[in-house]
Amino acid sequence: MDFDFYLSTIWSVLKAxxxxxxxxxxxxxxxxxxxxxxxxxxxxxxxxxxxxxxAYVFVFRGSPLLVQxxxxxxxxxxxxxxxxxxxxxxxxxxxxxxxIVAMALNTAAYESEIFRGALRAVPVGQIExxxxxxxxxxxxxxxxxxxxALRLALPAYSTEIILMTKxxxxxxxxxxxxxxxxxxxxxxxxxxxxEVLTCAGVIYLLLNLSIARLFAWVEYRxxxxxxxxxxxxxxxxxxxxxx
Amino acid sequence: MEFLNDLKDxxxxxxxxxxxxxxxxxxWGIGWTLAVTVVSMLIGAVLGSLVAAxxxxxxxxxxxxxxSYTTVFRGEPELLIIYLFYYGGTQVLTSVARSSxxxxxxxxxxxxSFLGGVLAVGIISGAYQAExxxxxxxxxxxxxxxxxxxxxxSAWLRFRLVIMPQVLRLAVPGxxxxxxxxxxxxxxxxxxxxxxxxxxxxxxxxxxxHSLLFYTVAGILYLVMTSISTPIFxxxxxxxxxxxxxxx
Numbered sequence: 001m002d003f004d005f006y007l008s009t010i011w012s013v014l015k016a017x018x019x020x021x022x023x024x025x026x027x028x029x030x031x032x033x034x035x036x037x038x039x040x041x042x043x044x045x046x047x048x049x050x051x052x053x054x055a056y057v058f059v060f061r062g063s064p065l066l067v068q069x070x071x072x073x074x075x076x077x078x079x080x081x082x083x084x085x086x087x088x089x090x091x092x093x094x095x096x097x098x099x100i101v102a103m104a105l106n107t108a109a110y111e112s113e114i115f116r117g118a119l120r121a122v123p124v125g126q127i128e129x130x131x132x133x134x135x136x137x138x139x140x141x142x143x144x145x146x147x148x149a150l151r152l153a154l155p156a157y158s159t160e161i162i163l164m165t166k167x168x169x170x171x172x173x174x175x176x177x178x179x180x181x182x183x184x185x186x187x188x189x190x191x192x193x194x195e196v197l198t199c200a201g202v203i204y205l206l207l208n209l210s211i212a213r214l215f216a217w218v219e220y221r222x223x224x225x226x227x228x229x230x231x232x233x234x235x236x237x238x239x240x241x242x243x
Numbered sequence: 244m245e246f247l248n249d250l251k252d253x254x255x256x257x258x259x260x261x262x263x264x265x266x267x268x269x270x271w272g273i274g275w276t277l278a279v280t281v282v283s284m285l286i287g288a289v290l291g292s293l294v295a296a297x298x299x300x301x302x303x304x305x306x307x308x309x310x311s312y313t314t315v316f317r318g319e320p321e322l323l324i325i326y327l328f329y330y331g332g333t334q335v336l337t338s339v340a341r342s343s344x345x346x347x348x349x350x351x352x353x354x355x356s357f358l359g360g361v362l363a364v365g366i367i368s369g370a371y372q373a374e375x376x377x378x379x380x381x382x383x384x385x386x387x388x389x390x391x392x393x394x395x396x397s398a399w400l401r402f403r404l405v406i407m408p409q410v411l412r413l414a415v416p417g418x419x420x421x422x423x424x425x426x427x428x429x430x431x432x433x434x435x436x437x438x439x440x441x442x443x444x445x446x447x448x449x450x451x452x453h454s455l456l457f458y459t460v461a462g463i464l465y466l467v468m469t470s471i472s473t474p475i476f477x478x479x480x481x482x483x484x485x486x487x488x489x490x491x
Contacts, residue, residue, distance in 0.1 A: 062423075063465040064430035066441060067458055074448060075455035081246050162318065169320030173434065180322060193330030201319050201327070208318040 002195075009186055009199040016182040017203070023096070023168045023178060027103030028161060034104060035111035042116055053112060060109035065167055068106055073098040073174050095174040103167055110160050118153035119145065151222050158215035162208050169204075179203060257456050265447045265457070272443035273464055279361055279429040279439055284372075284422060286365025291372025298377050309373070316370035321428050324367055329359035329435040360432035368425045375417030379410045412483040419476030423469050430465070440464060 038056060041049040060068065073095060082088045091097045122145050130144040172181035183200035187193045220227075261269075297309030316324065332354030340352040383406065391401045433442035444461035448454035 058470070059462075059466065062469040063462045064427040064441070066430045066433075067444075067462045067465060070445070070448075070454070071458040071462060075458045078453070078455040079246065079249050081249065166318075166320040169322045172322070180320060183323075184326070187326070187330060191334070193326065193334050197323055197327045197331065201315075201323055204320055204323065205315060205318050209314075 005190075005192070005195065006199060009183075009196050010203065012186060013179050013182050013200050013203055016177060016179045017207075019176070020168050020171075020178040020180075023099055023103070023171055023176070024165055026100045027107065027168070028164055030100065030104035031107035031111060031164075034108035035115060038108060038112035039115040039119070042112065043119060057109045057113060060106050061113075065102065065106050066170060066173070069099060069102040069170060069174060072102050072105075095171070095176055099168075099171040099174060099176060103164060106167070107160060107164055110163075111157065114153050114156040114160065115149070117156070118149040121152050122148045151219075154215065154219050154222070158212060158219075161215070162211055165204070165208055165211060256453060257460075260447075260451055260453060260456065261460070265451070268443050268447065269440065269457075269460060269464065272438065272440035272461075273468070275437060275439040276426070276429050276441075276468070279357070279364065279432055279437065280422070280425050282361045283364040283368050283425050283429065286361065287368030287372045287421070287425070290366060290369030292376055294369060294373035295376035295380065298373065299380060313370045313373055316367050317374075321364075321367055321431050322434070325360060325363040325431055325435060328363035328366075329354050329356065332359045332362075356432075356435040356437050360429075360435050360437050364425060364428050364432060367428060368421055371421045371424060372418065375414050375421060376410060378417065379413035380406065382413050383409045412487075415476060415480045415483055419472070419480075422472055422476065426465070426468055426472070 038053050042053040072092065076082050076088075076092050082092055091101070126144055126148060127140065130140040135143065168178060169180035171178050172184055175181070177185065179200055183196050187196040190196065294309045294312050297305040298313070300306055300309070333351065336352040336354055337346075337350075340346045341348055341350075346352055387405055387409075388401065391405045396404070429439060430441040432439060433445060436442065440461055444457045448457040451457070
């Protein structure tokens, strides 16, 4: 056992953690925006909107993220208009932006399905009650549908976030030196893959476990009314028999 | 307009390139991808049922092992597991072969890329399958197990006649999901050099400089594979639950 080697490896990999988190955060944030748009399009009731979202979900869930990443990074630059475009080219020639775009597009497909399921699972009675109260469509959505749907979506959403953490490792194949890329480099330099990858694996696992705990905590905080009542500190004394 | 001209060029070269032999290569790639997926699913089925049994065990130690297995292999990036098995396997094989003297002290014995990749994807698939099997086991009516025990069936007989048929029936939809995941994970094996669909597309893209074309074709082929498997699993579900159809 060579503790100095383990420590120095963990330290070098940890120094790449901010980059991993950066990819992770922007991928999730843009993914959430696209997913919201897709969900809205799907729920809007337009046939064309439904067809578009169905096709989108089919394509992005049915093919590996690696293919999507390569297609965006290597494939799109084939078009002359992409290379000459002042907006697209700075984004699509940078492997970092490409990873974020691929992750966002990919996760949006999964998330829009999660949100759709959550919206459909909102009990009809609640919506009817809100209508009976005379709430406008917007108020109804803001005060009734959205809070319930968000709570219902949370468990599946946390799974998707963990999948995204795992997906950030793919950035290493397009030359980004995030945690996986750094681990790869150390491994090639030292030819001790088992030790190096174990160190990186521990960091990824701790990251995912803390994300899972965070979501469990948020879920707990958001559903106080669904918890069993706390134990009564004082037992209610039985009424003494008088006679 | 520029865009349309670009597209027209792409389409006309697409046919030429695919007919020039890359089409056949890609078909071989599909074959390898399916082979990797099937073998990984089988490895995963064996590991998954063992891990599911461990997670359902009454012994704390076994439960802990099962829990750790599913947590670790579902929580790590797939790429890391694949590298671990491929490069780690090379490290182990090399040190074993060096110390036994079958290769020179500077030679390297490489992990066979198919074996390394299939083991890695199989172990990941096993973690997901374990959860599927565990869920299906928990969905079996307690009363049936109690009845089997009351009949005096041995543990093996109970497993063979009561538990297994029902677990298999209830697990079909979940296994369909794991199959889709495994097809997509198999694309990552390309980093170890198995000539499956992703690597073939990669090679074609690099050597012809038509990456857009070949990655699009690869993407479409993956879509075909994943969408063909959906009706197959639906059919399997209907077949395995044919005696459980709900009265109309």
